[in-house]
Amino acid sequence: MVVVLGRSGVGKSVTLKHILGFLRPDEGEVRVDGRAVSRMTEEELIEVRRRVTMVFQSGALFDSLTVGENVAYPLRERALRDLAPHDEDRIQQRVDQLLELVELENVKDLMPSDLSTGMKRAVAIARALAAEPEAILFDEPTTMVDPIMAITIADLILKLRRRQGITSVVVTHDMKLARKLADRVVFLVDGRVAFFGPVNDLDAAPEPVIHDFIQLDEVSFLK
Secondary structure, X not given: OEEEEOXXXXXXXXXXXXXXXXXXXXXXXXXXXXXXXHHOOHHHHHHHHHHXXXXXXXXXXXXXXXXXXXXXXXXXXXXXXXXXXXXXXXXXXXXXHHHHHOOOHHHOOOOHHHOOHHHHHHHHHHHHHHOOOOEEEEEOOOOOOOHHHHHHHHHHHHHHHHHHOOEEEEEOOOHHHHHHHOOEEEEEEOOEEEEEEEHHHHHHOOOHHHHHHHHHHHHHHHO
16 A cells, blocks of 8 residues: 655645546656556546546535435446446445445435535545445545544555455555555655655655654644
8 A cells, every 4th residue: 555645735635636637747657557647538537537546535425415325326337337237236235335344334324414524535435445446546534534533444444455455545644644554655745756665664764854744743643
């Protein structure tokens, strides 16, 4: 699992949007399966976005749909795309499985407006899984949620990697979350990569801004 670290405004979330082709880089290239995203056709980008899904900070749930309908949306979309029989019983069974996985099986009939920020993100993760992606991009998954929900979401991301084998890229400014999740870390400073390597090597990185970031996080934790 790769965690993208850095202070606010250095380009962490922008990096995820480049991976999915929502933005084009001013210089350099972003490659998926060895192919430059900026050179892909719209049809090819759609295929990339089917294989690589993103969980936004807001959750990006459809306000007019129930939780269950939100999670079912990718399943119904795929049935239409593949001209497969529309098996509603099977779709509902899968929705139930996914909501159980994120420990929210009791909110299936609620509206997104009835949920906390953390619960919305957990539902968004369930919806992302419904698309059966090869990779999931997480944009600040534990920002603006209570400490207990932050731990729940972090544990869920770890569980997905262990049980589902899904590649994950997590954007965060939370050093504690990075240490818990990351195999490797990308540390961004003003849009450039200041460090890329194992998370355990980050403390020995030569960049002063990285040391400042780590120390500030430790001070915040002590408070």
